[in-house]
Amino acid sequence: MRTKIVAGNWKMNKNFQEAKALTSELLGMINDEVQGNVKVVLCVPFPYLDAVQNMLGTHKRIAVGAQNCSEHVSGAYTGEVAAPMLKSMDIPYVIIGHSERRQYFNEGGALLAKKVDMAIANSLTPIYCCGEPLEVRERNEHEALVRKQVEESLFHLSAEALQKVVIAYEPVWAIGTGKTASAQQAQDMHAVIRQHLAGKYGKAIADTITILYGGSVNAGNANELFSCPDVDGGLVGGASLKSREFTDIIKAMKA
Numbered sequence: 408m409r410t411k412i413v414a415g416n417w418k419m420n421k422n423f424q425e426a427k428a429l430t431s432e433l434l435g436m437i438n439d440e441v442q443g444n445v446k447v448v449l450c451v452p453f454p455y456l457d458a459v460q461n462m463l464g465t466h467k468r469i470a471v472g473a474q475n476c477s478e479h480v481s482g483a484y485t486g487e488v489a490a491p492m493l494k495s496m497d498i499p500y501v502i503i504g505h506s507e508r509r510q511y512f513n514e515g516g517a518l519l520a521k522k523v524d525m526a527i528a529n530s531l532t533p534i535y536c537c538g539e540p541l542e543v544r545e546r547n548e549h550e551a552l553v554r555k556q557v558e559e560s561l562f563h564l565s566a567e568a569l570q571k572v573v574i575a576y577e578p579v580w581a582i583g584t585g586k587t588a589s590a591q592q593a594q595d596m597h598a599v600i601r602q603h604l605a606g607k608y609g610k611a612i613a614d615t616i617t618i619l620y621g622g623s624v625n626a627g628n629a630n631e632l633f634s635c636p637d638v639d640g641g642l643v644g645g646a647s648l649k650s651r652e653f654t655d656i657i658k659a660m661k662a
């Protein structure tokens with residue numbers, strides 16, 4: 408049985424007071440009845456990690472995550488945050504290779520492979536993002552591109568290391584656009600990713616990997632998306648900034 412996860416990616420939103428207010432609202436709304444066996448992760452901006460983690464305190468099944476980490480261990484890299492720093496704060500998750508990082512910060516396969524390694528070496532679970540832009544889907548090359556993204560940043564891992572990774576399929580054309588992949592499109596791509604993993608690592612291993620869908624997930628479409636057999640949860644952007652809606656999305660994920 409794969410781990411089911413609903414993760415919120417707050418991106419670069421909320422000031423500190425708003426971030427604390429949202430965390431406290433979520434703490435009031437998310438309980439065992441709401442979340443079942445689903446893990447909830449809040450991927451918050453770096454400066455809020457410590458405060459949000461402290462607020463979550465004993466709520467063992469809501470965890471905090473970072474949105475990026477450096478490929479370097481430490482040193483003269485002004486403005487960067489290293490995986491060992493996150494480890495020293497007991498941060499359990501980190502998003503790696505979000506399409507916004509690929510697009511605006513020029514992050515590509517080889518660099519992201521290093522970041523994945525750095526996360527795993529520091530006991531962080533990488534949430535590795537892949538997904539195609541619209542023009543690639545229109546050329547019908549989306550499956551090939553996503554296979555390549557998975558290959559270039561994950562296929563160097565041992566089977567044991569791969570099992571520490573969570574994958575998020577996020578079609579770029581569905582991010583922040585209100586345009587969601589249909590449940591069929593999501594399922595098809597998740598199956599493509601799982602088959603690709605199976606080709607390299609074997610079906611038994613591939614079947615253990617949690618694959619999340621991201622791209623305009625909301626309370627209205629979560630049920631249908633999460634009922635797909637290869638969709639193990641969501642990576643939610645905009646809708647994770649609203650406590651009621653995010654809670655409803657968590658409820659839609661049955662574990």
Ligand SMILES: O=C(CO)COP(=O)(O)O
Nearest residue numbers: 416582583622623644645
């Ligand atoms: O990028 C995303 C999550 O990482 C998805 O963002 P939206 O849910 O706002 O489309």
